[in-house]
Amino acid sequence: MHIIVGEEEGAFAVLEGSNRYAFTPDELVEYVLEQEREQPPRWVFASVSETYPTLLRAGVRLRRCHDLTLVEGLLLAYEGREREPRGLAAAYARVRGLEVPPDPAPPGAERQPTLFETRGPGLPEGVSVVEACRVVLAEQERRIRRAEHPERLRLLFAAESASALAAAEMSADGLPWRADVHDALLTELLGPRVPTGQRPRRLVELAARISDAFGGKPVNPDSPPTIVRAFGREGIEIPSARAHVLREIDHPAVPPLLEYRDLARLHSANGWAWIDEWIRDGRFRPVYVVGGVVSGRWASQGGGALQIPARLRVCVRADPGWKLVVADAAQLEPRVLTALAGDRKLAEVSGSTDLYDSLARAMFSPGTRTLYRGKEMDDRGRAKIAMLSAMYGGTAGEASSLLALLRQRFPEAVSYVERAAQAGERGERVRSRLGRTSPAPSDAWRALTGGASEDVAAEGKARRAARDWGRFTRNFVVQATAADWAAVLLATLRQRLPGDAHLVFFQHDEVLVHSPEDLADEVCRVIESAAEEVGKLLFGESCPVRFPLHVAAVDCYADAK
């Protein structure tokens, strides 16, 4: 059973079968709670991210939903039409054969609407939001039935829609964040807080030491070109000012420069200004963008939510009487590749929680070491390079020979990604297990790679462009299937968490649950059993690949792992 909810200018319309209601926000809340108590329906929204936060503020949590915009985007990509607008008005217009309006600017863009832009849903006169939803939903169901694996798309759409619920819930609940701990850490590393725009004491000292090391001439350590020139004057030519380049140089400016870089980044990306902007009432509330990345990974808007530096994990602490349950999938992507390819030999390797360690034993005779980019590398490191090269298309240094060895041992897995790469090189699309579909290459790409070779240089450029796109599609099948896995995990998990335990953070292959202390053990078990089911849901009951998680109930995020 599904119930369509449409929002128009603060009022709500509800379509339940042939019944139609108009509700105030308060009435809607009462209605929703009643429905959820009896037999939870599938709630249909034009967009969860636009409507659900209002319900959350009123204390409403939904179990299941269908996000028409997210699903439209996935379906359009599946059908090779990802450039078409995906909002409700556009989807409705396509069904009715009307002129298709562009998507409204995302709410994050602070752009004022121009004179000719209209606010609101952009539907034709006389068509209500719920009516449009009803029409689009029916059309989406027809398109699903036409697909090669309708059941996979249904799982994908349910999981993606549930992810949207989870994302809004996590933003509303917030990640516990101790501003006082964060402030103390900044003060310890940078010196006392200074007004925005000024360099903290420690950075001032380091900048002076850097200039001294360059003979007293002021050098702006924030400007890479200036650093390259400064080394040039010392007779040291470097291609860039990147840390790994600087580390190879024997010069007194290098140590203070590297330390400056490190601390300056902390100050600018996650300094006091960040605390002021993002931490309220002991919570970090980023805006997550479900499906914001072509591969289906989430993106975030502001706050760098998916790039929290590891050293700030000390700031993430459970409330008194609560625990943080931290769970991250161990080497998710190689396991996903194993399952996708149905590589039974590699599946045996996945039985170990440390996949790379066990892969090393399968690839090498024990204890051999070689040099890799000048560094001694043990077998585990080499096994990891081999696997990453397969998934990313790397061929630098020893990678190609390691990849060749991996191909010899596990031909099914390696040929799976190589077929995806070849498809990309031909300009074809590839799909994740559940049907996330890679975009078409650009017209510029087709022009570059399509023509017959005019000269050697043009042919080289074309070849490089083709290979680049091949690396993208090679990685897409793995990354997008990992996104499938994570979405299904989130969908499963948010249904099963006991009591007041709730998701507070998600990052690609890792979840954090804030849980009352006495429920933490149960939360750990729920997460572990959910993860076991996810592999079967995606790849079938007989899938032999294990997807183990590291799960830990801790007081502080930094204590996990």
Next chain:
DNA sequence: CACCCTCGCGCC
């Protein structure tokens, strides 16, 4: 001033 690019580096 707004806008756009590159660089460099944090996360997966």
Next chain:
DNA sequence: AAATGGCGCGAGGGTG
């Protein structure tokens, strides 16, 4: 000869 995927963000530096 060398060639690894996906992001977000801030700073510098240029353009119009």
